[in-house]
Amino acid sequence: MAINVDIMKAYDSVSWGFLLKILQGYGFSNYCFGFYKLSQRLNATVQNGNLELSHTAVKANVDISHTFFADDLLVTCKASIVNARVLSSIFANFGDISGLKISPHKSSIIFSKGVRRKRAVLQLWQCKEECLPLKYLGIPLCSTSIKKAHYVALIDKVKQKVTSWSANLLSITGKVELIRTVITPLCLYWCSVFQIPVTVLNQIQKVCRDFIGEVRRMGKRCIF
Numbered sequence: 730m731a732i733n734v735d736i737m738k739a740y741d742s743v744s745w746g747f748l749l750k751i752l753q754g755y756g757f758s759n760y761c762f763g764f765y766k767l768s769q770r771l772n773a774t775v776q777n778g779n780l781e782l783s784h785t786a787v788k789a790n791v792d793i794s795h796t797f798f799a800d801d802l803l804v805t806c807k808a809s810i811v812n813a814r815v816l817s818s819i820f821a822n823f824g825d826i827s828g829l830k831i832s833p834h835k836s837s838i839i840f841s842k843g844v845r846r847k848r849a850v851l852q853l854w855q856c857k858e859e860c861l862p863l864k865y866l867g868i869p870l871c872s873t874s875i876k877k878a879h880y881v882a883l884i885d886k887v888k889q890k891v892t893s894w895s896a897n898l899l900s901i902t903g904k905v906e907l908i909r910t911v912i913t914p915l916c917l918y919w920c921s922v923f924q925i926p927v928t929v930l931n932q933i934q935k936v937c938r939d940f941i942g943e944v945r946r947m948g949k950r951c952i953f
Contacts, residue, residue, distance in 0.1 A: 730783065730808030730844065732816065732854070733863060735835035736800045744828035764797055767823050771795050771804065780815050781807035783841075798866055800829075808844040813853050839863055841872075868922050880929045883919055887912055887933050891940045904941045912937060 751766055774780040775794045782794060783805050795804045806812045824830045837859035840847055851858055862869035862879055867886075869879045890911055896904065916933065919925060 730812070730841065730850070731803060731805045731839040731863070732856075733837045733839070733859065733865070734802040734804060734820070735832040736802070737830045737832035737835075742828045742830060744826070747827045764800070764802075766827075767819075768795065768797060770819055770823065774815060774819065780812055781809065783807055801866060803865055808840055808847075808850065810846060810849055810853070813850045817853060837863075868919065875923055877926055877929065880919075880925065883916070883925075884929065884932050884936070886915060887936050890915070891936055894940070896940060896942070901941060908937050908940070 771780070771794055775782065780794065794806060795802060804816060806816070820831050833855040836854070836856040838851060838854060838856060839859050839861060840850075847858065862871045862875070864870075864882070869875060869882065871879070894904075894907060899907070912933070916925070916930075
């Protein structure tokens with residue numbers, strides 16, 4: 730079971746006094762966030778045996794229960810009512826201290842096949858069930874190898890970026906620079922996780938070439 734947790738209006742609702750106490754207590758700089766304390770609580774819950782890891786993590790001998798990036802949190806554990814209650818208690822306690830509350834409408838739970846009592850877990854958390862692939866930090870998460878159909882999101886993202894630029898007001902050099910500074914990092918981000926098929930890269934190339942409008946001059950040379 731994996732729970733995709735969304736913190737409701739994290740920046741607006743966080744208790745700054747809570748953050749200050751965390752910074753002072755641990756001696757960190759002002760860049761430290763209260764999520765560090767939550768991460769410690771989750772790790773301690775796993776270590777003392779109150780939260781069971783997922784079967785996949787146990788089989789792979791990987792002691793990972795959650796991942797953080799800013800206010801994006803993904804928690805994984807064995808699908809059970811007990812674990813759901815333990816996590817609910819942890820987040821409720823964290824919310825009382827920090828002011829950061831879970832947004833049920835934006836959070837979701839992903840179950841593996843054959844899991845029982847899904848409805849009870851969903852009712853406890855008051856959130857929806859979601860199926861893989863799950864979009865996390867802009868990247869689709871799958872239990873198997875990613876398929877070409879999953880790269881549609883990347884192609885659409887490139888098209889969205891390109892169509893938002895005023896091509897008529899830009900020189901060819903300006904267009905190329907935009908592609909190299911915006912489209913290239915986006916593609917490299919995906920390449921850091923997946924091996925993008927050549928057919929997908931060709932589609933992205935075509936979008937970029939159409940934006941530049943210099944197909945004949947560029948030939949088949951890669952422009953990003």
